[in-house]
Amino acid sequence: MKRHYVGSEIGTLRSVLLHRPNLSLQRLTPENCQDLLFDDVLDVERAGKEHDRFAGVLREQGVEVLLLSDLLTRTLDVPEAKRWLLQQQISDHRLGPGFASDIRDWLGQMSHRELARHLTGGLTRDEVPPEISSITGRSSQPDDFITRPLPNHLFTRDTSCWIYQGVSINPMAKIARQRETHNLRAIYRWHPAFAGGDFIKYYGDEDRNYDHATLEGGDVLVAGRGSVLIGLSERTTAQGIEFLALSLFRHHQAKRVVVMELPRQRSCMHLDTVMTHLDIDTFSIYPQIINTEMPCWILTPDGKGGLIRTAEKNYLTALEQALEIDQVRVITTGGDRFEAEREQWNDANNVLTLRPGVVVSYERNLRTNEKYDQAGITVLPIAGDELGRGRGGARCMSCPLERDGI
Numbered sequence: 001m002k003r004h005y006v007g008s009e010i011g012t013l014r015s016v017l018l019h020r021p022n023l024s025l026q027r028l029t030p031e032n033c034q035d036l037l038f039d040d041v042l043d044v045e046r047a048g049k050e051h052d053r054f055a056g057v058l059r060e061q062g063v064e065v066l067l068l069s070d071l072l073t074r075t076l077d078v079p080e081a082k083r084w085l086l087q088q089q090i091s092d093h094r095l096g097p098g099f100a101s102d103i104r105d106w107l108g109q110m111s112h113r114e115l116a117r118h119l120t121g122g123l124t125r126d127e128v129p130p131e132i133s134s135i136t137g138r139s140s141q142p143d144d145f146i147t148r149p150l151p152n153h154l155f156t157r158d159t160s161c162w163i164y165q166g167v168s169i170n171p172m173a174k175i176a177r178q179r180e181t182h183n184l185r186a187i188y189r190w191h192p193a194f195a196g197g198d199f200i201k202y203y204g205d206e207d208r209n210y211d212h213a214t215l216e217g218g219d220v221l222v223a224g225r226g227s228v229l230i231g232l233s234e235r236t237t238a239q240g241i242e243f244l245a246l247s248l249f250r251h252h253q254a255k256r257v258v259v260m261e262l263p264r265q266r267s268c269m270h271l272d273t274v275m276t277h278l279d280i281d282t283f284s285i286y287p288q289i290i291n292t293e294m295p296c297w298i299l300t301p302d303g304k305g306g307l308i309r310t311a312e313k314n315y316l317t318a319l320e321q322a323l324e325i326d327q328v329r330v331i332t333t334g335g336d337r338f339e340a341e342r343e344q345w346n347d348a349n350n351v352l353t354l355r356p357g358v359v360v361s362y363e364r365n366l367r368t369n370e371k372y373d374q375a376g377i378t379v380l381p382i383a384g385d386e387l388g389r390g391r392g393g394a395r396c397m398s399c400p401l402e403r404d405g406i
């Protein structure tokens with residue numbers, strides 16, 4: 001079995017999980033898109049092409065690209081996985097026991113590819129045969145959906161994140177994304193590439209209510225050298241960080257966790273919207289948010305199963321300690337204040353590093369890409385006019401499964 005291991009944020013990327021936008025994007029309307037955490041509706045066909053190009057660039061660079069729909073389809077071949085997933089996604093308490101059971105039976109007859117399509121793309125009333133109905137004969141949901149689509153599966157970075165020899169399968173903060181976690185849990189439990197594999201599940205794999213202890217992978221940066229950086233953000237709470245840090249220390253996978261506190265706002269919903277790692281000593285940052293005023297702590301194990309929390313003077317010294325280097329170099333978002341704000345909103349700082357100093361970035365962010373270039377960082381540009389409307393860039397549209405350390 002392949003070894004899944006993510007040793008850093010910038011070491012050579014070898015294998016990555018992506019989700020090609022599908023049915024879920026076709027369901028987005030001006031009325032529901034905000035609820036589903038998209039800022040606009042998309043040209044679905046064009047978004048698909050942009051995504052294919054993104055995957056193409058990764059493959060050309062030698063990265064293995066796995067697609068979520070393929071993994072899910074294969075997972076459904078395992079009868080226990082299929083039963084479990086249908087129970088989770090079409091639950092009795094969501095739809096009422098009779099209706100839920102009829103829907104599960106009906107979905108259970110579908111080809112697994114088609115079922116996977118609905119497990120990510122949702123199910124509408126119209127798609128279900130009319131003879132299946134709830135006791136009132138009405139749709140059990142206020143809108144047309146029997147299960148709502150999961151368009152944010154596009155951002156595979158968030159739902160699960162690999163850290164050294166294990167994975168966190170994340171309890172998501174927003175209702176619109178919580179059911180994504182079931183799909184990932186099933187894949188990591190039952191898909192033959194993962195089932196029984198030699199990796200740790202740090203957090204999030206239990207059937208329980210995680211309540212306020214939420215965590216999303218966009219906030220987790222595997223710095224390497226035994227360090228992990230985590231954003232305390234709109235999505236990732238102190239409670240979630242505490243659980244993950246304790247688990248990392250218990251499994252001897254990290255020596256320290258650097259916590260950086262972000263304002264709770266959409267434009268910087270995750271750490272990776274304002275900061276990514278480009279080369280051993282180099283970070284891309286959005287200076288309006290990432291600056292020396294930002295509260296920052298270092299967590300270390302106390303040797304008795306707890307945590308020691310030390311406040312840090314500023315994030316730069318914290319990063320230097322994390323990477324065990326003398327000085328970090330930062331590249332700030334390009335252009336004047338207005339341009340920088342607009343480019344940050346369009347994910348100029350959210351780039352995917354393929355190996356030290358080589359990144360994939362949206363081509364539209366001209367000013368910032370120019371600064372990367374001047375600083376000796378190689379930019380592989382991709383179009384993202386449609387994809388970007390979901391508020392995410394190359395980093396958050398990818399979940400590294402295998403990457404070298406530094």
Ligand SMILES: NC(=[NH2+])NCCC[C@H](N)C(=O)O
Nearest residue numbers: 037155218270390391392396
């Ligand atoms: N790691 C990230 N920056 N993820 C971006 C996620 C965007 C997505 N629409 C959401 O609101 O959840």
